[in-house]
Amino acid sequence: MHLKCVFILLVLSVVAESCDTETHYMMDEKCCKMCEPGKKVKYRNCEEPLCQECEEGEYQNRYNNMSQCKRQPSCDINLNLEKGSQSKTEYTPCKCIADHHCVNQECVACTRNTICRAGEKISRNGTQMEDLACEACPAGTFSNQESALFCQPWTECSSVSVEINPGSSTSDRICGLNRKLLIVTPVVVIAVLFIIGLSGYFYIKGRTGSISFVRKLQAHVWGNNHILTPTDIVHVENAQEQQPRNQPQEDTEDLLKLDPSLVPGISENGMPVIQDHSKSFLISETETEPESISDHF
Structure with missing residues (x-):
């Protein structure tokens, strides 16, 4: 047993x-x-x-x-708590809502994270257990909103602009056009346009005046019926060169009055033309006294 x-x-x-x-x-x-x-x-x-x-x-x-x-624990929204991704195999504690962190290690409630002011940026992001941290913007930068992630650099003024308002930790630098350039530039532009316009005016007026004078002369002599040719112009120029240098201008004008064909006309392109009379001068004639030549003209 x-x-x-x-x-x-x-x-x-x-x-x-x-x-x-x-x-x-x-x-x-x-x-x-x-x-x-x-x-x-x-x-x-x-x-x-x-x-x-x-x-x-x-x-x-x-x-x-x-x-x-x-x-699982009950998460009270009035304590800034919310449920996490709950599991059926392990304990899932409540978590803080966005922008909040736990007040203690047990996380019985949550409080709002610190808000960084304008002129500051976030230096350390907050977590469920820790608050975030802020720091001032470095020199030459700014932030104009709360809890900025980074500070923006000031605007750089260009060579044609000047600083109107200096930048600060909360505002950007403001640039504007140089007032001297605003005054000088229009004056220079107006002066250049005036010179161009004046030059064009005198050019057109001078050309129109020359053509108008020749047309008036042609109308007076032939009634605009005679058209000059380039050969006529050469003939007139050669005839002028053959004249004695001491011959008065009045004699030349009298010669043109006696022989109207020597007066230049105007072509369709606006060029002075005159009829070629060189053959008439090449006709053989008997030698005469100077007085007879003047009588011939």
Whole structure:
């Protein structure tokens, strides 16, 4: 009898040692299975228990033989808390809403992050457990809004502009056109346009005046019926060169009056033309006295 009791105790000790306490439990001297994490026991059976998945807002983070799952924490929006991505296999704490951080390590409530003022930028972003940090904008830069991520550099004035308002940590530099350039530039432009217009006026007037004079002369002599040719012009020029240098201008004018064909006309292109009478001068004549030549003309 004594030996029988010893044998039973040895068997129970062996069974107990072979039962994994993490995934099994002892019941009625038997090693029974537990439900896996994220589930609870719906129907108990030592060898094959019936397990059921935890409801929303519940969890089980280990193997168990419990009929109820654990509750996730309640997140109060009035304390600036919200639910995170909840899991059925592990505890999911509440988290702070955007731009807030926990007031303590337990995160029972959250408070708003510091707001960086204009003229500052964020030097360190906030987290769930830490507030953000601010720092002043460096010289030559500015920020004109709250909680700026970076400071913007001042505008650089160009060579044709001057600084109207200097920049600050909260505002940009304002540039404008140089007032001297605003005065000098229009004056120079007007002067150049005036010179161009005046030159064009005298050019057109001079050309029109020359053509008008020749046309009036032609109308007076031939009534605009005679058209000069380039040969006539050459003849007149040669005739003028052959005249004595000491001959008065009145004699030349008298010669033109006696021979109207020597007066230049106007071509269709506006060029002076005259008829060629060189053949008439090449006709052989008997030698006469100078007085007879003057009588011939």
